[in-house]
Amino acid sequence: MQDFINDPRFAGIKPFEKKVWLSSPTMHGEEQKWVDEAIQTNWVSTVGANIDAVEKQMAEYLGVKYAVGLSCGTASLHLATKLAGEKLYGQAKPNAGTLAGHRVFCSDVTFDASINPVAYEDGEAVFIDTEYDTWNMDPVALEKAFDIYPDVKLIVVAHLYGTPGKMEEIKRICDAHGALIVEDAAESLGAKYKLNGAWVETGTLGDYNCISFNGNKIITGSAGGLFLTNSKEDADKVRKWSTQSREAAPWYQHEEIGYNYRMSNIIAGIIRGQIPYLNEHIAQKKAIYERYKAGLSDLPVKMNPIDFEKSEPNYWLSCLIIDEDAMAPMVRGEQDYLYKSEHGKSSPQEILDAIAAFNAEGRPIWKPMHMQPIYRTHPFVTIEGNGRGRSNAYIAGSGVDVGSDIFRRGLCLPSDNKMNTEQQDVIIDIIHRCFW
Numbered sequence: 001m002q003d004f005i006n007d008p009r010f011a012g013i014k015p016f017e018k019k020v021w022l023s024s025p026t027m028h029g030e031e032q033k034w035v036d037e038a039i040q041t042n043w044v045s046t047v048g049a050n051i052d053a054v055e056k057q058m059a060e061y062l063g064v065k066y067a068v069g070l071s072c073g074t075a076s077l078h079l080a081t082k083l084a085g086e087k088l089y090g091q092a093k094p095n096a097g098t099l100a101g102h103r104v105f106c107s108d109v110t111f112d113a114s115i116n117p118v119a120y121e122d123g124e125a126v127f128i129d130t131e132y133d134t135w136n137m138d139p140v141a142l143e144k145a146f147d148i149y150p151d152v153k154l155i156v157v158a159h160l161y162g163t164p165g166k167m168e169e170i171k172r173i174c175d176a177h178g179a180l181i182v183e184d185a186a187e188s189l190g191a192k193y194k195l196n197g198a199w200v201e202t203g204t205l206g207d208y209n210c211i212s213f214n215g216n217k218i219i220t221g222s223a224g225g226l227f228l229t230n231s232k233e234d235a236d237k238v239r240k241w242s243t244q245s246r247e248a249a250p251w252y253q254h255e256e257i258g259y260n261y262r263m264s265n266i267i268a269g270i271i272r273g274q275i276p277y278l279n280e281h282i283a284q285k286k287a288i289y290e291r292y293k294a295g296l297s298d299l300p301v302k303m304n305p306i307d308f309e310k311s312e313p314n315y316w317l318s319c320l321i322i323d324e325d326a327m328a329p330m331v332r333g334e335q336d337y338l339y340k341s342e343h344g345k346s347s348p349q350e351i352l353d354a355i356a357a358f359n360a361e362g363r364p365i366w367k368p369m370h371m372q373p374i375y376r377t378h379p380f381v382t383i384e385g386n387g388r389g390r391s392n393a394y395i396a397g398s399g400v401d402v403g404s405d406i407f408r409r410g411l412c413l414p415s416d417n418k419m420n421t422e423q424q425d426v427i428i429d430i431i432h433r434c435f436w
């Protein structure tokens with residue numbers, strides 16, 4: 001890493017005494033009360049009043065009939081994907097996944113937990129390229145994917161960094177093809193979307209919906225997740241699967257494969273204490289986004305885009321993308337990188353290193369799934385059709401790959417809601433100096 005502290009471009013800037021985080025937990029005190037109550041009343045288990053309260057309050061907040069408390073968002077996504085697989089293709093044998101032999105269309109620029117459950121269920125993820133308007137699944141590429149794979153009946157769609165994607169178009173396309181939707185709202189709890197003229201919450205837009213209370217999320221229980229649905233049958237099934245699929249017998253009796261995925265009443269206590277602060281956290285994150293937007297407006301960069309007519313994000317993470325002609329040379333290997341500083345230009349890795357040198361945490365844009373070594377052999381569909389093998393001179397099309405472009409030019413900025421305005425000003429200053 002370059003020596004940013006002694007680089008004359010950064011003269012006069014001092015490292016933060018306390019690290020400024022990307023997005024860390026923000027406790028308020030009430031969490032302790034509910035955790036203590038669980039311990040004092042001996043409800044230290046996967047049943048208890050905190051779980052009941054979290055399920056009830058979140059279902060009310062989000063406007064769904066049922067919320068099922070689970071150990072994490074990944075568990076919710078797994079059971080949601082399995083439910084969809086079972087509905088579409090029937091119950092699988094204990095040693096097989098419900099999606100064996102089937103493809104599933106998936107968001108490409110997302111955290112791998114969104115789409116790994118497709119593999120847990122023996123399905124093949126087909127990655128759908130991203131659009132520039134919200135950095136989410138591109139409906140045009142999705143339509144192309146249905147042209148190429150007309151038999152597909154399931155999609156998994158995420159809302160990156162808390163910004164809702166183009167769900168109206170995506171739902172219309174899925175309806176036309178009779179496909180079900182698993183919605184991954186892990187990052188977007190509290191974000192709103194205007195669906196056919198009515199504002200609704202993300203986490204209610206799919207046939208099976210999931211959120212996360214991971215430590216870096218907008219509210220947290222250190223862990224935890226919810227499965228959200230209006231179907232009592234689905235809610236009951238997820239509750240059953242998550243508690244080892246016990247049948248109603250005096251002994252342990254099993255007719256289906258089970259999981260130990262239920263939420264703990266201790267974790268639920270922390271989440272219960274956080275719920276009253278969800279809107280406050282969103283407001284703080286929004287202020288951070290707006291401050292970055294104003295503070296960086298004179299640079300050749302843009303903030304992560306939002307469709308304000310159709311969505312109100314939760315502003316979980318603020319990001320920027322560098323204009324193409326202001327990109328300094330940067331190359332990334334599988335685990336390392338190299339860049340050059342150039343006057344008037346910068347690169348995501350230079351900015352991330354500079355921020356880190358002064359004790360603040362940013363992060364590269366989530367590396368697209370189609371670029372991940374583990375999924376390198378999986379299909380990838382762009383607005384031009386098949387996105388694999390487009391670099392040959394005889395192949396028509398430009399080889400467009402929006403996800404890899406956003407990954408190359410973008411980065412996530414420190415977005416912690418405990419970051420104060422002076423600290424944010426210093427980060428904005430550091431970013432400016434990267435372009436000197």
Ligand SMILES: Cc1ncc(COP(=O)(O)O)c(C=O)c1O
Nearest residue numbers: 072073074111113114186212214
């Ligand atoms: C988009 C997305 N999906 C799923 C998850 C997984 O949630 P959890 O960590 O609660 O398992 C995360 C983050 O952790 C995420 O960002």
